[in-house]
Amino acid sequence: MRKLLLTIPAVMLFAAPAMSEEKIELTEKQQTMLDKRLEGRTAGEPRSCINGNDQRNMTVISDDILIFGSSRNARTIYVNMPYGGCRNADRNILVYSRPTSSLCKGEIIRLVDNHSGITMGSCSFGEFVPYTKDAD
Template sequence: MRLLIMLGALGLAGCTANAEMQASRQAEAARDLAKALEGRVAGKPQNCLPLSPSSMNGPQIIDQTTILYRDGKRVWRTTLASECPSLGRDDILVVEMNGSQVCRNDLFRPVDRGSQIPGAFCRFGDFTPYVKQ
């Protein structure tokens, strides 16, 4: 009986630690997004993002639903079509491109930088430009 009580207590402690870690990650993502978009105003969402290797920086993975790209003075934000559970902040994105643009609903796979193990396929959402006022 004591063993069951101890296992239950350990399970609850693990849930609490996991919830605290998730809350910490969400707070960090919110701070990073606010910092990246500070002083900027959203423009009209676009279906596609032209990728020019000479001027485009990114991606910056904010969380499992938000990715940023930078193009000169603009910051492009895409909110993914749905949560990408295998997407980590330090992952490499392997994008299936059709032409010279990345578009809404195009597929990509996050690849873990350390292990080189690819995650599940995910889809981009609209691309919203943010410019300084």
């Protein structure tokens, strides 16, 4: 029994990369919204954290894609894909507390119902991929 308990976490660790490469299915509306936000931008190297200024105006594209950026005209925006998705993110208020001014992968997001204020679940931020406007 003890060997089995030690084996399970190792199996989960090796399965994690395979799960993160799953194709994300978006509705036509979600895909259009994502395309519009990423138009004319180039992806950079993923970051573990973003600073306070980059956390403004979070947009929920789908349960699997969140975008952070100070505005639609911001030079750089950040795309985050929460680990395992964030079920019903578009229907709830996303609440996260920051121990520092940075927001980092692995931090927990609570999903709070818009009407009742009841916590409906949680998820965890993934890496933040910067998308920078291409030079004109």
